[in-house]
Amino acid sequence: MSREIDDLQLIDRVLAGEQNVYAQLVERYKSYAFTIAFKVLGVRPDAEEAAQDAFVKAYHNLGKFNREAKFSTWLYRIVFNTAISMRRSRKMTFQDIPETVAAQGHDTEKTLEKSDKERFIQMAMARLSEADRVALTLFYLRELSLEEIGAITGMPANTAKVRIHRARLRLAEEMKTILKHEALLL
Amino acid sequence: MSKEEDDIRLLEYIDGQLGAEDAAQLHRRLENEPELKTRLRELQALNAMVSDRTVEQPSASFTESVMVRVNQYPRGAASPIRRGIMLLAVLLATVGLASWLVSIGMFDNTSINVNSVMFGNDTSRFSLPSLTFDGKILVNVIIIFNLVVAFFLFDPTVLKPWFQRRSRLNY
Known part of the structure; x- marks a missing residue:
């Protein structure tokens, strides 16, 4: 059943x-x-x-x-x-640090790496529009289809698909910029 | 093919949503175009970094808390917003009716003498100073009171839910 x-x-x-x-x-x-x-x-x-x-x-x-x-x-x-x-x-605002990042206070290298990774993702996400951020967040849960994300966010499936694809590309560009900047600071 | 179209095709490839023919065509291009291959690696790295299959767990008392609230307001009971809208409708209907009656002059020549209302015509034993109410003023006060209550109800029952719904539809 x-x-x-x-x-x-x-x-x-x-x-x-x-x-x-x-x-x-x-x-x-x-x-x-x-x-x-x-x-x-x-x-x-x-x-x-x-x-x-x-x-x-x-x-x-x-x-x-x-x-x-x-x-x-x-x-x-x-x-x-x-x-x-x-x-x-x-x-x-999206810049508010979520608990998942803020709560990590241990000094192990692994945790720091994870914390950094989440911080960079968070920074890149903050540079996107709110609608893009939400659509991406639902998409990266990997549980919902594009049609379902469209239905949940009130967008036609095709619009959701295009928005998500474009948002992923924008996120990729933002991540590249942030990682380049971080590398220069090291 | 533009760079954005290439990127979208690469994303579809990463998601496993490219048809066999399109995937084969992309493979051929990847072998001949190092830039496209580099871009694929970048997008794959981002995808791996951002993908988050973590399912968060709510507190252990989650279901119990929901059921307590569900049991407090069983299905069919009018929600506070619905009750507010009904009250608002009654208030506005009252105002409308009273205004109409005032406008046709229903209360123009009415006044209530407190002495005669309380003691009838037998005023020999009790005599109060003459106190009269103008019916028109009384009805106007009722109209104003209804309008004030309606004004305070309008925001939580109509404006707030309407703007919340509108902001949600912007998504």
Whole structure:
């Protein structure tokens, strides 16, 4: 039995009044929902709040879910929009250092290398437009197809594909510039 | 073929999305064009660097927290925004109706004498100073009160959700 059919059965049970069955859907999708929120917000408590808000919104709008679509794509779109709204309401910028980088305080060479790598990626990402950054972030999760990224971000699939390709090329140029600059400083 | 078209083809090749024929054609070009080969290596390096398959895990109480909130507001219960919009509609309907009644002169010659309302015509035992309310003023006060409440409701129920939706659609 495919996961989509299984999702629909769970949704039907929730709609029929078995409220607690919704926990199974939450369990199934919480990791990616949280990851998407975390990629957009960069701060774990905020990401947790946004992902929870999204699950609650999805629950209240379950009756409007189009059964032809994938539940995960529909849910991730809600997560994405909730996280974006939260980021705007808190006036966060992409330059804000995410916990994943800031929390690395060990002096081992490996950690420093990883930290540097993430810092450079972060710097290069900060030079892109917000829409490009988000599209790239979702793309590099490697879990979602271009069509799904388009559906989540509200872009037609072809537009999403072109945007992502161009953003990857721009990111490559920015990375080259940053790495050249860093090499000169050494 | 422009540089950007070459780059996009290389990215498709890296992603494994190039058809067999196109891939074979690209292989031939890579053998003859060192610059293209260098560019492929650059893009491959970037791809490896940026690709992040790490799936983050939320807190252990995540599902429980969601279900607590879900159980607080069961499905079908009107959301605060929906309730606000309904209240706003009622307020505006009241204002509209009251304004219309005022405009047709419904309250022009109405006043309420407190003495007669409270004691009827039997004022022999109780006599209060004459206190009258002009009905038109009273209705205008009600209209203003409704408008003030509607003004404060308008932002959280209509403006804020509308701008949030608009900013999301810009993506």
